[in-house]
Structures are given as structure tokens and as C-alpha cells.
Amino acid sequence: MGYREEYEKWLSMFKDDAATVEELESIRGNEKEIEDRFYTELSFGTAGMRGVIGMGMNRMNIYNVQRATKGLALYLKAEGISERGVAIAYDSRHFSDVFAKAAALTLAANDVKAYLFDALRPVPVLSYAVRHLNAAAGIVITASHNPPQYNGYKVYAEDGAQLGPEAATAVTNYIRSLTYPECQPMDEAEALEKGLLKIIGNAEVDDDYIAMIKQLSLRPELLKKEGPNLRIVYTPLHGSGNVPVRRMLKELGVSHVTVVKEQEMPDGSFPTVTAPNPEDPAAFKLAIPLADEVGATVVFGTDPDCDRMGVAVRDQQGVFHTLTGNQIGCLLLHHVLESRKLNGTLPKNGAAVKSIVSTEMARAIAADYGVTFFDVLTGFKFIGEKIQQFSETGEYTFLFGFEESFGYLSGTSVRDKDGVNASLLLTEAACTAMSNHTTLYDELQELYKKYGYYTEKVISVTLPGKDGVAKMKGIMSGLREHAPAELAGLKVIAVRDYLKGERTAADGVTKLTTPPSDVLYFELEDNNWVCIRPSGTEPKIKLYVNTKAATAEASAELNKKLAESSQALMA
Numbered sequence: 001m002g003y004r005e006e007y008e009k010w011l012s013m014f015k016d017d018a019a020t021v022e023e024l025e026s027i028r029g030n031e032k033e034i035e036d037r038f039y040t041e042l043s044f045g046t047a048g049m050r051g052v053i054g055m056g057m058n059r060m061n062i063y064n065v066q067r068a069t070k071g072l073a074l075y076l077k078a079e080g081i082s083e084r085g086v087a088i089a090y091d092s093r094h095f096s097d098v099f100a101k102a103a104a105l106t107l108a109a110n111d112v113k114a115y116l117f118d119a120l121r122p123v124p125v126l127s128y129a130v131r132h133l134n135a136a137a138g139i140v141i142t143a144s145h146n147p148p149q150y151n152g153y154k155v156y157a158e159d160g161a162q163l164g165p166e167a168a169t170a171v172t173n174y175i176r177s178l179t180y181p182e183c184q185p186m187d188e189a190e191a192l193e194k195g196l197l198k199i200i201g202n203a204e205v206d207d208d209y210i211a212m213i214k215q216l217s218l219r220p221e222l223l224k225k226e227g228p229n230l231r232i233v234y235t236p237l238h239g240s241g242n243v244p245v246r247r248m249l250k251e252l253g254v255s256h257v258t259v260v261k262e263q264e265m266p267d268g269s270f271p272t273v274t275a276p277n278p279e280d281p282a283a284f285k286l287a288i289p290l291a292d293e294v295g296a297t298v299v300f301g302t303d304p305d306c307d308r309m310g311v312a313v314r315d316q317q318g319v320f321h322t323l324t325g326n327q328i329g330c331l332l333l334h335h336v337l338e339s340r341k342l343n344g345t346l347p348k349n350g351a352a353v354k355s356i357v358s359t360e361m362a363r364a365i366a367a368d369y370g371v372t373f374f375d376v377l378t379g380f381k382f383i384g385e386k387i388q389q390f391s392e393t394g395e396y397t398f399l400f401g402f403e404e405s406f407g408y409l410s411g412t413s414v415r416d417k418d419g420v421n422a423s424l425l426l427t428e429a430a431c432t433a434m435s436n437h438t439t440l441y442d443e444l445q446e447l448y449k450k451y452g453y454y455t456e457k458v459i460s461v462t463l464p465g466k467d468g469v470a471k472m473k474g475i476m477s478g479l480r481e482h483a484p485a486e487l488a489g490l491k492v493i494a495v496r497d498y499l500k501g502e503r504t505a506a507d508g509v510t511k512l513t514t515p516p517s518d519v520l521y522f523e524l525e526d527n528n529w530v531c532i533r534p535s536g537t538e539p540k541i542k543l544y545v546n547t548k549a550a551t552a553e554a555s556a557e558l559n560k561k562l563a564e565s566s567q568a569l570m571a
Contacts, residue, residue: 003038006057010038013180014055014063023055032465039466044068044175046168046381050143050152050538053094060151062095062102065141066183068153069103071175072137073110075167078174081136081158085113087200089126090141091240091305092266093151096120099141103153105185108196112136117200120240120266122306124418127160128212129205131413142305145277146538148270161384161415165515206244213248213420216411218339219428220252226431227254231296234423235260235287237276238267239304245423254427258294260286263301270304278303278310279406281322288312288320297439298430302419307380308406309422313430315441326359326456327444329402332422333362334447335429336400336410337369346371351396353383356498356514356521357531357544358404361454365447372396377498377517378533380407384415404456404544453552455559459543460535461570472534472541475570479520479532488558488565490528496521528558530566541570 001009007024014020027033037056042049042064049068051060076082088104090096097120104114115133117126123140130138138156146152155163155171163171191197217223232249234257236242242264249257262272263286270276273283278301287299291314299312299320312322323331333352340346350371354362355378366373376382383401390396391412402408407417410425433440448454463471476499483495494505498519501512505523519533531544545563549555 003035006038007034010056020055036465041176044071044168044172046163046165046379048152048154048162050146050150052149053151060095060099060143060153062099063180063183065099065102065153066106066185067178067180068171068175069106069139070110070178070183071171072139072155073107073112074174075171076112076136077110079136082112084134084136084158085115087115087126087129087133087135087138088140089117089121089123089129089138091120091122092238092268093141093143093304094148094268095151096141096268099151099153100139101188102185103139103141104197105188105191106183108191108194109184109186111196113196113198114191115198115200118202121206122240122244122302122419123154123416124307124414124420125205125209125244127156127414127416127418128209129200130156130158131160131415132205132208140305144305145275145279145303145308147275148268156416159384159388159415161388162379162381164381164385210244210248210251212411212413213424214252216421216424217252217428218336218343219432222431222435223428224253226434227252227427228256230254230298230427230431230434231256231258231294232427232430233258233260233287233291233294233296233299235263235283235299235301236306237263237273237278237283237301237303238265238270239276239302239306240266241302241306241419241423242266244306244420245302248420248424249427252424252427256296258290258296260290262286276304278308279325280310281312283310284312284322291320298426300423300426302423306419307417309408309419309426310406311426313440313444315439321441323444324456325402325404325406326361326454328406328426329354329358329404329408330361330365330447331429331440331444332408332410332425333400333402334365334443335425335432337365337371339428339432340399341369347397347399349396350399351386351390352399353386353401355379355382355403356519357533358402359454359456359546360527360529360548361447361451362402364451368451371399377514377519378403380409380417383409387412387415404458448552452548453550453555455547455552455555457545457559457563459545459563459567459570460540461543462538462540464539468539475541476518476520476532476534479569483520484522484569487522487524487530488562490524490526490562492522493525494523496523524562528562530562530569532569543567543570
């Protein structure tokens with residue numbers, strides 16, 4: 001069936017939904033818009049589904065939420081674990097609360113109990129709740145740091161990590177077997193009466209989560225000593241981090257936390273930013289002037305679902321510098337390992353984990369402390385899988401995991417990136433710097449002096465719609481057939497094709513141990529590298545350019561040349 005037929009089918013199928021009919025009729029003369037909404041279904045993968053809010057197969061709406069949820073219910077029943085129920089959380093985005101309730105009532109209609117939070121909560125609280133409640137799965141309604149027109153649907157497995165590839169494929173197959181009329185929700189009053197809907201209030205999960213986060217403090221005595229003197233500016237960027245981050249810091253004795261008032265309250269329109277993304281320095285355009293006003297030395301912010309954290313730090317001259325995700329990751333990793341070394345809790349079998357597109361500087365830091373380092377595919381679920389593996393085998397003790405996309409974790413009770421956990425570590429690291437009469441910016445410079453000057457750049461090209469998907473596939477297949485021999489004068493010494501599961505070098509082909517993924521990684525001479533991959537959650541193809549040199553200037557210059565040369569790969 002073509003997109004035109006699907007469009008007319010929706011108009012007929014939902015003829016009793018006046019708002020849906022009105023919206024779809026309003027685009028009748030816009031062929032490109034109709035095609036984009038109906039040429040394909042909104043894809044469901046390991047990151048769940050994410051898209052522009054609106055009616056259509058390729059949009060985030062209540063009907064796609066209900067269909068995905070019934071598919072999940074069928075999967076849980078087939079696995080024999082549905083009686084344990086599903087925990088559901090949501091952030092501040094448009095329709096997040098509506099979609100969350102629709103998911104809960106669809107589960108109820110399929111005889112699966114739903115534990116629905118009574119208000120917005122961060123992603124890490126949901127991940128914690130899945131394990132805490134011994135639920136079979138979890139759902140979060142969020143589109144993370146995307147612009148306000150987006151929303152999404154993330155699914156978590158019973159271990160608290162996002163669904164792995166095999167489970168996501170199984171859920172997808174169930175979803176595709178369903179028609180929309182089969183996916184009706186139960187009446188709310190009936191669900192409550194039957195005990196198939198339970199509303200989770202403040203005391204049932206939040207108190208235990210905050211207590212767990214406080215236990216992750218590595219320098220509690222330092223927080224008590226320096227915390228009252230540290231001045232912080234924090235922005236939740238209109239999202240779910242405001243309450244848990246401030247509560248955690250207050251209970252640990254960090255009293256001078258000033259919140260950006262204009263960004264304090266939940267607001268799915270995100271009126272003060274283009275996108276609520278702490279990766280973007282523009283997210284701090286209100287926070288940094290406020291920090292100057294109140295004399296703060298550290299600024300940090302969390303995204304709407306509070307799984308990512310961005311940071312700006314003041315140098316000795318009083319100038320603020322926004323840090324990259326790699327820089328934050330290395331600062332926090334160093335803080336964790338140095339603190340554990342000082343207090344005698346650094347295990348002999350310690351392990352740290354990062355995504356393959358994150359900086360190699362972290363490996364050098366870990367090696368200095370005798371900590372084994374692991375690389376995983378992009379997606380924090382793969383870090384969660386490593387934590388589960390370490391827990392089951394006892395071979396390694398997890399100490400820290402991060403992604404260059406501003407996600408960090410130092411505990412094991414949560415199996416996704418945790419902005420509250422990261423806020424704790426960042427605050428502790430800042431207190432440590434204060435006690436050493438230095439700054440976090442100075443601490444970062446010391447790491448560069450010791451381990452080398454690493455420079456990282458991420459280049460994203462947005463390719464929306466059907467044509468964009470085809471172009472991304474063409475770029476990747478072209479590079480597989482004709483890999484470059486050199487980039488910016490640097491020889492390509494090996495090519496890792498994560499889809500084929502092979503690393504090809506002059507000495508032959510070796511197998512990769514990671515799951516198949518549409519990623520190409522070019523190892524270059526002198527510890528430089530370039531990686532290219534389509535995003536799993538956005539209509540983008542991403543290029544990661546990483547260089548290392550003896551000085552900051554040399555590394556930056558090499559990175560610039562390599563970025564210019566590498567961009568031709570995405571033409």
C-alpha cells in the first residue's frame with residue numbers, strides 16, 4: 001500500500017476522532033508532508049521510537065504509543081514475565097503525560113499492571129524503579145534533548161537498561177502484527193479498580209533513589225567541608241532534573257546552588273533555548289551571566305529527561321569555558337579513580353566503559369590506575385549490558401561509564417546515563433579543586449599535560465525524510481566499497497566495519513565482538529581516528545574526528561585539517 005492509500009486509510013480509521021481528521025485534512029494539498037507522514041512507520045529500535053509530534057504512521061501520537069505498548073505487552077507475555085508489571089515515567093515535553101497514561105491504560109487492557117509516576121521524573125529514576133519494583137520492563141516518554149516538536153518512547157528491560165537488539169526486534173515484530181483498532185486502552189477508573197494501574201507518589205521510589213545517589217559520594221567529608229563554600233549555578237532546562245538534583249545537593253551540604261529562574265519550571269516549549277541540549281554552549285546563555293552575578297565557579301545543566309549533563313567552568317582569569325562531553329567524562333573518570341585510590345577503595349579488578357566514539361584519553365587515564373577499559377557500541381544500553389555482565393561473572397567491578405554525548409554513570413543501581421549521579425560527581429570534583437586551591441579548568445589542563453592533548457569534533461548532517469534515509473544508506477554503502485586510503489595526509493591503517501563485524505588491516509581481517517551496527521571506524525596513524533555512523537534516534541549522519549598531539553595547538557590544527565578532509569566522506 002502506498003503512502004496516499006495509508007493517508008486515506010487513517011482518515012477512515014479515525015473518522016470519529018475529530019482532532020485527528022482535522023489535522024490530516026489540513027495537509028491534503030501538501031503532497032510532500034503526506035508522503036513524509038505515511039511513507040513508512042515510525043521505527044522501533046533499541047532506542048525505542050522518536051519523532052515529530054503529529055498524526056500519521058511516521059509521527060509520535062497516541063495511536064502509535066498504544067500500538068507500541070500492546071506490542072510490548074505481547075512480548076512480555078511471551079517471555080512469561082508480564083505479571084511483574086511495567087514502570088512508566090515521562091518528562092516535560094508536549095503530550096508526555098498524555099502518552100504515558102495511554103501506555104499505562106493499554107497495558108491494563110492487556111492484563112499487565114502499570115506503575116505510573118504521578119508527575120514528571122528523570123530517566124535514571126525510571127531505570128532505578130524498574131529494578132526497585134522488580135518490574136518486567138519500563139517505559140519513558142521523552143525525546144531527550146531534541147527540539148520541542150519531538151517526543152519519543154523508550155523501553156527498558158528488566159535489568160533497568162534499554163532494550164537490547166534482540167528484544168527490540170522481537171517487540172518490533174509484535175508491533176507490526178497489530179492493527180491500530182486492536183490496541184484500545186482500558187478506562188482509567190476500571191484500571192484503578194482492578195489494580196492494573198498504580199500511581200507512584202514521591203515516597204515510593206524517589207527517597208530510595210536519592211539515598212542510593214548519596215551513597216555514590218566518594219568524598220563525603222570533602223563535601224561537608226567545601227560544599228558550603230562552593231557556588232554553583234544550575235539549569236534544568238525546563239525539564240525533570242530540578243527537584244532531584246537540588247534535593248541531592250542540599251542533603252549533601254551543598255547550599256549555594258542558584259537555579260536559572262527562567263529555565264526552572266517544566267515547559268515543553270523550551271522557550272529560552274532553540275533546543276534543550278546541554279551539549280550546546282547556547283544552553284548556558286542565561287546561566288553564565290547569572291554565575292558572574294552570584295560569583296559561581298561552576299555552571300551545569302541537565303536535559304529535559306535528566307540523563308545528560310553539560311558543564312561550564314571558570315578559569316583563574318574568571319573566564320567561563322563550556323566543556324565537551326569527552327572533557328567532562330575524563331574529569332569525572334579521573335575524580336572517581338583518584339578518590340578511590342585515596343580512600344583505599346580502588347579494586348584490583350576495576351573496569352571502566354566508554355562508547356567507541358568517545359575519547360581515547362579516558363583509556364590512558366584508566367591505564368594509569370591499573371583499571372581495565374572496555375569499548376562498546378554507541379548507546380548507553382551497551383554500557384548497561386557490561387554492568388550486568390560484570391555483576392553476573394564477578395570478573396570485573398564497574399567503576400565508571402560514559403559517552404561523549406554527555407552521559408555518565410558511576411553506580412550500578414541505574415543502568416542508563418544519570419544526570420543526578422553526574423551532578424554529584426561534578427560537584428565533588430569541584431570541591432576537590434577548591435581544596436587544592438585550583439579550578440576544574442586547571443585540573444583539565446593538568447590531565448592534558450600528563451596524558452597528551454586530545455581534540456574531538458562531532459559533525460552532524462541532517463538528512464530528513466525518505467530522501468535523507470536513502471542518502472545515508474548510499475553514503476555508508478559507498479564507504480564500505482571504497483574506503484579511503486588516507487585522510488588529511490594520515491594513512492588509514494585499519495578499517496572497522498561494525499556491520500560486517502570485521503577489522504581489516506594490512507596483516508589481515510579479524511572479527512569484532514560487538515553486535516552488528518551500521519558504523520565505520522577508520523584507524524589512522526599516530527593514534528588519530530575518524531568514525532561515521534547514522535544516528536539511531538534522529539535523521540542525521542554523524543562524523544567523529546579525533547586527534548592527539550604534543551600540544552593543544554598542534555592537536556587542534558590537525559583536528560581542523562582532518563575534519564575538513566573527512567567531511568568529504570558525507571558528500
